[in-house]
Amino acid sequence: MVADLYYRYNIDALLGPACPYALDPVARLANYWNIPVITGLGDGGMFKNKTSYPTLTRLAYCQCRLRKVLGSVFEEFHWTDVAIVYDINDVHSEVLGSTLKVGLQKQKIYPYMFPYYGKDDPDFTAIMKEVAMVTRVIVLVTPGDSVRKFMLSALDLGFIASGEFVFFDIHLFPFPGKYWGNHDWQRGDSRDQDARKAYEAMFRISLQVPTSAEWMNFTEEVKLKAWQMYNFSFHDEEVNFFIGAFHDAVLLYGMALNESLNNIDHSIIKDGYTFTRSMWNRTFQGVTGSVIIDDNGDRETSYSILDLDPNTGEFHVIANFFGDRQWYNPVPTKTVHWAGDRTVPPLNTPKCGFQGDNQECFKNDYSTKLTYVIAAISTILFIILSAAIILFRHLKKERDLQNMAWMIRYDDINFHADGYSMSVGSVPSYIDSSMSQRSSRFNADLAGIQWLAGFATYMGSPVSVTMVRQKKLDLTRNVLKELQQVRSMPHENLTRLIGVGVEPNKICIVHEFCSKGCIEDVLENDNIKLDISFKMSILKDIAAGMSFIQSSCLKDHGHLTSKCCMVDSRFVVKITDYGLSTLYLNARQTHYAQELWVAPEHLRDGGHSIKGDVFSFAIITVEVLTRSTPYDAYRTVMDVQEIVDKIKERDEPLFRPILPKDRGPIELLDLLTRCWAEDPEDRPDFHGIARSLRKMMGTKHTNFVDMLLQRMEKYATNLEDIVEERTQQLLVEKKRSEELLHEILPKSVARDLLQGRHVMPESYSSVTIYFSDLVDFASLCSELTALQVIDILNEVYTLFDNTIDKYNVYKVETIGDAYMVASGLPIRNGTQHVTEICRMALDLLDRISSHELKHNVVDKVKLRIGIHTGPCVTGVIGLKMPRYCLFGDTVNTASRMESTGAALKIHISDATKKATDDMGLFKVECRGDINDKGKGTMTTFWLLEELTPIMS
Numbered sequence: 001m002v003a004d005l006y007y008r009y010n011i012d013a014l015l016g017p018a019c020p021y022a023l024d025p026v027a028r029l030a031n032y033w034n035i036p037v038i039t040g041l042g043d044g045g046m047f048k049n050k051t052s053y054p055t056l057t058r059l060a061y062c063q064c065r066l067r068k069v070l071g072s073v074f075e076e077f078h079w080t081d082v083a084i085v086y087d088i089n090d091v092h093s094e095v096l097g098s099t100l101k102v103g104l105q106k107q108k109i110y111p112y113m114f115p116y117y118g119k120d121d122p123d124f125t126a127i128m129k130e131v132a133m134v135t136r137v138i139v140l141v142t143p144g145d146s147v148r149k150f151m152l153s154a155l156d157l158g159f160i161a162s163g164e165f166v167f168f169d170i171h172l173f174p175f176p177g178k179y180w181g182n183h184d185w186q187r188g189d190s191r192d193q194d195a196r197k198a199y200e201a202m203f204r205i206s207l208q209v210p211t212s213a214e215w216m217n218f219t220e221e222v223k224l225k226a227w228q229m230y231n232f233s234f235h236d237e238e239v240n241f242f243i244g245a246f247h248d249a250v251l252l253y254g255m256a257l258n259e260s261l262n263n264i265d266h267s268i269i270k271d272g273y274t275f276t277r278s279m280w281n282r283t284f285q286g287v288t289g290s291v292i293i294d295d296n297g298d299r300e301t302s303y304s305i306l307d308l309d310p311n312t313g314e315f316h317v318i319a320n321f322f323g324d325r326q327w328y329n330p331v332p333t334k335t336v337h338w339a340g341d342r343t344v345p346p347l348n349t350p351k352c353g354f355q356g357d358n359q360e361c362f363k364n365d366y367s368t369k370l371t372y373v374i375a376a377i378s379t380i381l382f383i384i385l386s387a388a389i390i391l392f393r394h395l396k397k398e399r400d401l402q403n404m405a406w407m408i409r410y411d412d413i414n415f416h417a418d419g420y421s422m423s424v425g426s427v428p429s430y431i432d433s434s435m436s437q438r439s440s441r442f443n444a445d446l447a448g449i450q451w452l453a454g455f456a457t458y459m460g461s462p463v464s465v466t467m468v469r470q471k472k473l474d475l476t477r478n479v480l481k482e483l484q485q486v487r488s489m490p491h492e493n494l495t496r497l498i499g500v501g502v503e504p505n506k507i508c509i510v511h512e513f514c515s516k517g518c519i520e521d522v523l524e525n526d527n528i529k530l531d532i533s534f535k536m537s538i539l540k541d542i543a544a545g546m547s548f549i550q551s552s553c554l555k556d557h558g559h560l561t562s563k564c565c566m567v568d569s570r571f572v573v574k575i576t577d578y579g580l581s582t583l584y585l586n587a588r589q590t591h592y593a594q595e596l597w598v599a600p601e602h603l604r605d606g607g608h609s610i611k612g613d614v615f616s617f618a619i620i621t622v623e624v625l626t627r628s629t630p631y632d633a634y635r636t637v638m639d640v641q642e643i644v645d646k647i648k649e650r651d652e653p654l655f656r657p658i659l660p661k662d663r664g665p666i667e668l669l670d671l672l673t674r675c676w677a678e679d680p681e682d683r684p685d686f687h688g689i690a691r692s693l694r695k696m697m698g699t700k701h702t703n704f705v706d707m708l709l710q711r712m713e714k715y716a717t718n719l720e721d722i723v724e725e726r727t728q729q730l731l732v733e734k735k736r737s738e739e740l741l742h743e744i745l746p747k748s749v750a751r752d753l754l755q756g757r758h759v760m761p762e763s764y765s766s767v768t769i770y771f772s773d774l775v776d777f778a779s780l781c782s783e784l785t786a787l788q789v790i791d792i793l794n795e796v797y798t799l800f801d802n803t804i805d806k807y808n809v810y811k812v813e814t815i816g817d818a819y820m821v822a823s824g825l826p827i828r829n830g831t832q833h834v835t836e837i838c839r840m841a842l843d844l845l846d847r848i849s850s851h852e853l854k855h856n857v858v859d860k861v862k863l864r865i866g867i868h869t870g871p872c873v874t875g876v877i878g879l880k881m882p883r884y885c886l887f888g889d890t891v892n893t894a895s896r897m898e899s900t901g902a903a904l905k906i907h908i909s910d911a912t913k914k915a916t917d918d919m920g921l922f923k924v925e926c927r928g929d930i931n932d933k934g935k936g937t938m939t940t941f942w943l944l945e946e947l948t949p950i951m952s
Helices: 003-011 020-033 063-077 091-106 125-132 144-154 192-201 213-230 239-263 265-269 270-280 360-404 429-434 476-485 519-524 532-551 579-587 592-597 600-605 611-628 640-648 666-677 686-697 703-745 747-754 777-783 786-804 832-850 889-900 910-919
Strands: 037-039 057-058 082-087 112-116 137-141 166-169 202-207 284-286 289-293 303-308 316-323 325-330 414-415 449-458 461-468 497-501 508-512 565-567 573-575 762-774 810-815 817-821 863-876 883-889 905-907 923-934 936-944
Touching: 003 020, 020 037, 020 057, 037 239, 063 091, 063 166, 063 202, 063 303, 063 316, 063 325, 082 091, 082 125, 082 325, 091 112, 091 137, 091 863, 112 125, 125 144, 137 144, 144 166, 144 192, 192 202, 192 303, 192 325, 202 461, 239 265, 239 270, 239 284, 303 592, 414 461, 461 497, 476 497, 476 579, 519 611, 519 666, 532 611, 532 686, 579 747, 592 611, 592 640, 600 611, 600 640, 611 666, 611 686, 666 686, 762 777, 762 832, 762 889, 777 786, 786 810, 786 817, 786 832, 810 883, 817 832, 832 863, 832 905, 832 910, 832 936, 863 889, 863 910, 883 889, 889 905, 905 910, 910 936
Parallel strands: 037 057, 082 112, 082 137, 137 166, 166 202, 863 905
Antiparallel strands: 202 303, 284 289, 303 316, 316 325, 414 449, 449 461, 461 508, 497 508, 565 573, 762 817, 762 863, 810 817, 863 883, 905 936, 923 936
């Protein structure tokens, strides 16, 4: 047929066939004709030899790859002794078995081969026994029915239960179809469950099945065309992998053909050998997934290793062997299930060998037996020791029960004179101030009342006493057990049981005394201010005490109310009336008021529970947050019995206390709502409540006093920070004040004043004083606004202040437009004061003449300067605004020099002129005589400029 196609139609390539026996001659002829052959199967290992088949390309898989897959598993679990069982009557099994034998030898694994004739009804049990003589790792290369028979034989022989054996099923085609055989354990017969158990020891090797949307669409199209074109229906079968492989073979040929047509030389199309190699060493995406063709023309196929899930009976992937990553790749979320309840893989060789003849086992037999004997003796000794410990604990428990240390004499109790009948633990606040008082015995008439309590002292310590209306107390085992339980429950949030009086008609329960009374007393005391921190501390203490009770043998309180929550002198809340159910049975009076705290399920059905205590805690929380009685908002329109009846109802909305939303943190209100949920299972337990309250409070302290101490420490630290901050601010202000004082007074004078020293007047023999003003300043003021005048003066004096900083002078003061400067005081500088003032005056005159002032008054602002040299006296005048003043005729003369001078001129006295002559540094011009009041005629001069020194 192939020859007919070749010679009649002159074909360029062949697609197929799939069967190895048909492919062999076709591929050899194609080599002779030099045309390419592309197949979607051809899995025989012989086709790997491209010397014999140089124009063959395979797109399915190669049996030769299976040796790498199995080799990766064997390497992962350290197995080297392997057996291959294969059916030589089945073509596929025979070829695959032979291929694996050769391939595994390349992996340095030399398998034992066990061929059998499947058509002769073989003895599967005998074969299994024979295989077990040499290995524990068995590869089954057989049809599906034979696989099941082999596995059932292994189960019957005990191989599966031992956990020493592991089997491999080469089921490459995991898609349903009659052609591939049934490899499932389930056949609908009586041995299905046995087969399922046996398959737990099996690994399955399969090709990876495409799962992409493209593959799903392809299979649907194949089914449709099969029906339309060939009237063939797949029914329940799926389109197998190899149909897709043939599809991808066409794609591969087309890609290579297009590339050849794009080349200038088209002769490659007729050269089958060269054209075939153009298809090798390439990767593309086909309907079967990523297609990788290696340099030998074979596809790098991916495989899955599967294991049976004993819970579902389904095989699931535990590892993969990818074509581009050829090693054992375990699935991270999956674990291998080993048969025989093993948690580790079976050993390659059992400890006693494959046939149980390992001499090491016989050598160790004696030691093993000795080990068993020692283990048995140890077990017996352990049992005896355990029994002794249990007996000792029992005797100790019995001795503890008979311990009467809790028993007290009624006559040893000294009752307070003002004790009176009240609810348990309700002690008025005045008791705090009367603790030391002792009085006559408390002889109340018990007739007609169920129980009463009061303040007393026992052995010199204050106690709380609860009287029980019971003529006689029988100390039964149950009562003794209850007493022992309560005495063994020390906790800071539980009142300590002091003891019990058992004298006839004087039966009483004595607890430690809490001076602040119960929570109800604290809430009703308006003198105690309760902020939210205080309230949260109260609730946290209650939750802590109840959490301890929940973890104890008591499990619950059963009658939790605000009257059972006592407050000691440190504002620590302690729960009382816990345990002692037999005694309290005769001490508690049942009435509707007490039922306001009871959970609705217990109102309806009776009993008590820890979740019922949680409901009671919610009611107490409302009391604490609102400082009112339970259901206070309803008490004006309903009596207590009506309220209790409403609580029992399950109708929505549930009947619960009214709680304003502004009474606590939103987290606390949410917790409260959960605590009084109708369904007890929806309520948190006290462990969770305590954690939530601690988280809300953000503190590890357990009571309000500790919180106050912590807050005081925080306030003290904060106060220290504030004091430090204020001190720094004070130092800054002090520094500013000192700087300001240094600006208005000489530094030496300011220093004396800051140090509290009196500044004495000081006389100077020779100083030079400078006066200046602005000519016609009054007329200038009339032309400008007051703000403009201030602006101009500020600009002028800023210019002056910046200028005089360069000279050894002291600015005395400014009055209006007048500017006064002196040199030679307060720090004496010899005769240098004349030079400093003269240079300064020339500099100021030059700067004011060249400076451009605001408001276009440059020509109107003209400086007039007067200078005089002579003796002077200085002193500080005033306390609130001290001024450094200059006294003497020198001041007056300098002022007269300024007032009698001329604009833009420096008018100096004769004394100043003589001082400048001595230095020879300045050019002076005689002005003439002027008439000075009190001095008569004076000769004065104009200071013109500083002379330039002549360099010698």
